[in-house]
Amino acid sequence: MTNKLNPSTRILMGPGPSDVHPRVLKAMATPLLGHLDPQFIQIMDQVMEMLRQLFQTENQLTFAVSATGSAGMETCFVNLLEPGDEAMVCVNGVFGNRMCDIVERCGAKLIRIDADWGSHVDPDQVKQALCNCSPKLVSIVHAETSTGVLQPLKDISKIVHDTSALFLVDTVTSLAGTDVRVDDWEIDAIYSGTQKCISAPPGLSPVSFNPKAIEIMDQRKTRVQSWYLDLSLVKNYWAGAKRAYHHTAPISMVYALHEALSLIFEEGLEKRFKRHRHNHELLRDGLEEMGFEFVVAPEYRLPMLNAVRIPEGVDDIIVRRKLLDEYNIEIGAGLGNFAGKVWRIGLMGHSCDQNHVNMLLAALRQIIN
Amino acid sequence: MTNKLNPSTRILMGPGPSDVHPRVLKAMATPLLGHLDPQFIQIMDQVMEMLRQLFQTENQLTFAVSATGSAGMETCFVNLLEPGDEAMVCVNGVFGNRMCDIVERCGAKLIRIDADWGSHVDPDQVKQALCNCSPKLVSIVHAETSTGVLQPLKDISKIVHDTSALFLVDTVTSLAGTDVRVDDWEIDAIYSGTQKCISAPPGLSPVSFNPKAIEIMDQRKTRVQSWYLDLSLVKNYWAGAKRAYHHTAPISMVYALHEALSLIFEEGLEKRFKRHRHNHELLRDGLEEMGFEFVVAPEYRLPMLNAVRIPEGVDDIIVRRKLLDEYNIEIGAGLGNFAGKVWRIGLMGHSCDQNHVNMLLAALRQIIN
Numbered sequence: 001m002t003n004k005l006n007p008s009t010r011i012l013m014g015p016g017p018s019d020v021h022p023r024v025l026k027a028m029a030t031p032l033l034g035h036l037d038p039q040f041i042q043i044m045d046q047v048m049e050m051l052r053q054l055f056q057t058e059n060q061l062t063f064a065v066s067a068t069g070s071a072g073m074e075t076c077f078v079n080l081l082e083p084g085d086e087a088m089v090c091v092n093g094v095f096g097n098r099m100c101d102i103v104e105r106c107g108a109k110l111i112r113i114d115a116d117w118g119s120h121v122d123p124d125q126v127k128q129a130l131c132n133c134s135p136k137l138v139s140i141v142h143a144e145t146s147t148g149v150l151q152p153l154k155d156i157s158k159i160v161h162d163t164s165a166l167f168l169v170d171t172v173t174s175l176a177g178t179d180v181r182v183d184d185w186e187i188d189a190i191y192s193g194t195q196k197c198i199s200a201p202p203g204l205s206p207v208s209f210n211p212k213a214i215e216i217m218d219q220r221k222t223r224v225q226s227w228y229l230d231l232s233l234v235k236n237y238w239a240g241a242k243r244a245y246h247h248t249a250p251i252s253m254v255y256a257l258h259e260a261l262s263l264i265f266e267e268g269l270e271k272r273f274k275r276h277r278h279n280h281e282l283l284r285d286g287l288e289e290m291g292f293e294f295v296v297a298p299e300y301r302l303p304m305l306n307a308v309r310i311p312e313g314v315d316d317i318i319v320r321r322k323l324l325d326e327y328n329i330e331i332g333a334g335l336g337n338f339a340g341k342v343w344r345i346g347l348m349g350h351s352c353d354q355n356h357v358n359m360l361l362a363a364l365r366q367i368i369n
Numbered sequence: 370m371t372n373k374l375n376p377s378t379r380i381l382m383g384p385g386p387s388d389v390h391p392r393v394l395k396a397m398a399t400p401l402l403g404h405l406d407p408q409f410i411q412i413m414d415q416v417m418e419m420l421r422q423l424f425q426t427e428n429q430l431t432f433a434v435s436a437t438g439s440a441g442m443e444t445c446f447v448n449l450l451e452p453g454d455e456a457m458v459c460v461n462g463v464f465g466n467r468m469c470d471i472v473e474r475c476g477a478k479l480i481r482i483d484a485d486w487g488s489h490v491d492p493d494q495v496k497q498a499l500c501n502c503s504p505k506l507v508s509i510v511h512a513e514t515s516t517g518v519l520q521p522l523k524d525i526s527k528i529v530h531d532t533s534a535l536f537l538v539d540t541v542t543s544l545a546g547t548d549v550r551v552d553d554w555e556i557d558a559i560y561s562g563t564q565k566c567i568s569a570p571p572g573l574s575p576v577s578f579n580p581k582a583i584e585i586m587d588q589r590k591t592r593v594q595s596w597y598l599d600l601s602l603v604k605n606y607w608a609g610a611k612r613a614y615h616h617t618a619p620i621s622m623v624y625a626l627h628e629a630l631s632l633i634f635e636e637g638l639e640k641r642f643k644r645h646r647h648n649h650e651l652l653r654d655g656l657e658e659m660g661f662e663f664v665v666a667p668e669y670r671l672p673m674l675n676a677v678r679i680p681e682g683v684d685d686i687i688v689r690r691k692l693l694d695e696y697n698i699e700i701g702a703g704l705g706n707f708a709g710k711v712w713r714i715g716l717m718g719h720s721c722d723q724n725h726v727n728m729l730l731a732a733l734r735q736i737i738n
Contacts, residue, residue: 005624028394029398043372201621248564253570255374
């Protein structure tokens with residue numbers, strides 16, 4: 001019955017999870033504190049403070065939801081929307097689609113803006129759409145993990161704030177790998193994940209809400225449809241004066257996030273973003289030399305998620321399987337419209353390393369040529 | 370900015386989390402596999418098989434929800450209930466109350482049966498209530514963590530199944546510490562947590578659904594209100610032929626659960642249950658010798674959660690703080706109606722050890738006398 005737990009040591013160059021630094025793995029092995037232990041409360045406070053620095057925000061309500069990134073997405077929508085509200089979602093990949101799905105489950109009216117997969121959402125399109133409706137919020141994905149698009153946010157934020165709508169942004173894949181400026185860019189609500197450029201294991205979703213978003217939540221007429229994600233309850237545990245019990249926080253995951261955030265600030269944000277850009281360029285040059293084509297135009301490319309078309313005559317599954325079985329390297333398959341057509345090569349956090357880039361390029365050359 | 374992560378080594382004798390075995394801590398430090406890696410799929414399969422053995426069920430849909438126990442509770446209700454349905458909830462503590470809250474958030478009609486805190490729910494009360502209504506499900510807490518009551522389930526299960534209702538049971542605190550027989554007791558849907566008698570860190574919620582419960586879910590007319598917890602999607606990842614991506618599973622938590630379950634079956638269920646009873650008796654004798662009174666009558670007492678009244682003249686907060694600061698021992702405060710009046714002493718999983726009992730009794734004698 002009992003099975004040994006001895007997985008192979010992979011090099012994770014897919015769309016996440018990314019490799020986890022040995023110090024973070026070690027943090028996971030720290031014996032547990034209780035979820036109401038004063039020492040744990042202090043660790044939570046430190047995590048909140050480091051997350052504020054990472055999100056570049058003063059927002060008091062900045063913490064980590066006790067589940068993976070998609071639950072962070074759900075947290076934002078179920079707390080900000082009530083049945084009958086209107087929500088505008090910009091869609092240019094899988095995660096925009098997921099937002100639409102959740103908006104509908106909130107009983108809200110969905111206004112959907114579509115851009116081509118692999119393209120960014122044009123600010124003018126948002127501007128025009130907002131002439132015909134007054135949604136409560138407009139949401140968009142900063143780093144579309146399914147396509148590799150980096151969405152510029154400043155112009156759209158301005159357009160959204162010319163109306164009374166809230167601006168909600170998905171930064172699951174961008175946070176800690178490229179600039180995310182919550183306060184400068186006037187993002188009202190934001191969520192991310194731990195398993196991408198933060199390089200902690202999956203299991204938590206960092207979120208942040210500004211006072212305007214909190215006011216909207218405080219004015220709700222209906223209860224949030226999820227008890228687990230209800231911020232009017234959760235915030236008392238993370239940020240209330242009495243730190244009231246809500247649910248049992250995933251202690252070890254909070255340890256991991258604490259250590260991963262410490263590593264981020266030891267490196268420094270600017271240096272970290274530069275490392276992501278540098279290794280992206282190294283990978284890009286190598287892939288283009290081999291004849292690969294990027295899905296996304298250069299000015300909208302994510303450094304940490306490189307989507308390339310699978311060349312004619314190259315078998316998607318056989319190559320990825322060989323990479324995994326013979327080289328222990330994981331890259332990502334295409335999702336949705338891009339299944340079988342695109343590979344997604346991740347350079348996230350601790351995985352974003354020039355040795356990894358060189359290893360992957362050499363392995364691909366050996367397998368494909 | 371960066372803060373060292375060096376918490377004190379606590380002995381966790383509260384209502385959970387419990388102490389985690391060094392082998393489980395070590396498992397947490399295992400480098401990550403991707404969530405679609407064939408090796409990870411195999412680990413998931415092994416976890417499912419071990420959970421079936423732990424729940425004593427053949428249920429195919431037996432897995433771990435990617436969030437803590439309360440999200441397991443929510444998973445059961447939001448998947449089984451639709452707006453307008455009737456649900457009967459038996460309440461004799463905090464977790465029954467939480468069920469009621471979630472039922473209402475599902476838009477279902479709540480039929481509530483109350484028993485005194487510290488008492489069990491009488492089968493006759495359920496029988497009588499069912500004469501006047503036909504709920505879609507009846508839910509009850511097997512081990513009420515807020516009061517220390519062990520609820521007998523067989524008779525109530527029979528009464529519920531004399532109607533067409535589903536029988537839904539909370540075993541967050543009981544599973545792996547006392548007998549839980551899903552198939553024998555005809556439990557249709559069940560959830561638990563990892564941080565009690567399983568002795569893995571908090572962060573996952575084992576669940577199991579029998580074919581009758583699955584049929585009810587398949588016949589839904591409305592979408593599940595939570596995308597993250599929607600079993601029609603989640604089950605394709607955990608149990609589908611294609612293992613389709615839904616969300617990124619919390620890899621390290623699954624490792625921890627795998628190792629904790631392996632430890633459980635190395636010990637054996639009967640031996641483990643006996644250990645819990647034995648240490649409960651040791652603790653009970655010591656506490657009664659000191660003049661403590663148990664909240665719950667002997668025949669309904671949980672072995673793993675001992676609720677005792679705080680004696681006159683003993684200061685709740687001072688004593689618990691001294692236990693923590695001077696002895697590194699955590700016990701639990703009273704919750705809800707029992708706040709300030711009751712202590713909850715946990716003997717769960719790896720924490721359930723005669724040395725721990727002896728240490729706690731000695732420390733209490735030194736502090737109180």
